[in-house]
Amino acid sequence: xxxxxxxxxxxxxxxxxxxxxxxxxxxxxxxxxxxxxxxxxxxxxxxxxxxxxxxxxxxxxxxxxxxxxxxxxxxxxxxxxxxxxxxxxxxxxxxxxxxxxxxxxxxxxxxxxxxxxxxxxxxxxxxxxxxxxxxxxxxxxxxxxxxxxxxxxxxxxxxxxxxxxxxxxxxxxxxxxxxxxxxxxxxxx
Ligand code: 5GP
Numbered sequence: 001x002x003x004x005x006x007x008x009x010x011x012x013x014x015x016x017x018x019x020x021x022x023x024x025x026x027x028x029x030x031x032x033x034x035x036x037x038x039x040x041x042x043x044x045x046x047x048x049x050x051x052x053x054x055x056x057x058x059x060x061x062x063x064x065x066x067x068x069x070x071x072x073x074x075x076x077x078x079x080x081x082x083x084x085x086x087x088x089x090x091x092x093x094x095x096x097x098x099x100x101x102x103x104x105x106x107x108x109x110x111x112x113x114x115x116x117x118x119x120x121x122x123x124x125x126x127x128x129x130x131x132x133x134x135x136x137x138x139x140x141x142x143x144x145x146x147x148x149x150x151x152x153x154x155x156x157x158x159x160x161x162x163x164x165x166x167x168x169x170x171x172x173x174x175x176x177x178x179x180x181x182x183x184x185x186x187x188x189x
Contacts, residue, residue, distance in 0.1 A: 003093030005188050006115055007032065007100045009180075010108035011124035012154035014135040016170040020124060020180045021102045030184055033097035035088055038064065038073075041080040044141050054085070072103075072110040077149055082107070098188055105160045112165075120187040122180065123164035127171045129154055 007024075011017040025032050038054040040061040049055045056064075061081045065073060073083030084103065092099045101108065105123070112121040126132045132154055136147045161167050166183055170176040 003089070004096070004118070005098040006089075006111060006119040007098060007184055007187070008108040008111055008119060008121040009100070009102055009124060010105045010121065010157075010164070011170075012126060012132060012157045013150040014132045014139070014154075015124045015126040016135075016173065016176065017124040018102055019173065020168070020170070020176060021100055023177050024100060024180060024184060027181060030181075030188065031096070031098055032100045032184075033092040033095060035084055035092065035099050035101045035103075037082050037088075037101075037103060038070075038085055039080065039082045041077075041082070054088075071114070072107045074104055074107050076104050077146075077153070084111070100184075105157045109160065109163055120166070120184065121164045122183060123161045123167045124176070125158070125161060125167055125169045126154075127169075129158075 009017045009021050021034070024030060025034055036050065036054055038056055038061060040056060040058045043055055047053065058079065058081065064070060064083070064085065069085055069087065070083040071086050071089060073081060076082045082104065084101065084107065089099055101111065108121050112119045129151065133151055136142070136150060168176050168179050
């Protein structure tokens with residue numbers, strides 16, 4: 001596999017990375033396209049298949065693992081698998097795009113390791129774990145149990161921040177958006 005640039009945004013759930021990624025996708029001059037991940041988790045709220053994720057059953061997901069179809073995959077939460085299909089990145093590269101990822105820290109670092117020169121790996125840091133809890137509760141798309149699972153994972157994820165190329169502190173959204181834009185613009189130059 002070879003092609004354009006890979007831009008990774010990783011962070012604990014609720015850090016605001018999805019908002020940042022969406023904002024960057026609207027900036028035409030960055031020529032970005034979103035890597036749609038595959039997942040075995042159920043659809044949430046207004047999510048659409050082939051837009052937010054390629055939703056699939058656990059057995060379908062495991063078949064893709066067996067066939068070596070993934071660039072990286074992860075059991076992010078128990079029985080909830082997420083992964084980047086090689087075919088997805090190839091599809092976007094064929095369109096001449098730089099590919100942007102909203103993926104977990106382990107997956108992000110794995111892609112960075114596979115394509116060290118082509119990849120910019122950015123970690124988005126939330127103000128605090130307490131603030132994360134508030135944001136996840138406000139989102140109210142998950143049960144209390146699931147929220148607690150995400151919070152427990154956040155501390156482990158925060159410890160990986162130094163392994164990324166850059167860290168954006170998402171304390172103030174406008175500042176974070178600008179920082180993210182400048183980092184990406186510089187990297188794809
Ligand atoms: P959510 O269920 O909130 O959509 O995502 C849960 C976590 O899985 C988030 O941290 C998200 O970034 C991550 N994730 C989404 N797609 C992928 C993927 O393709 N690979 C990996 N490793 N993580 C992913």
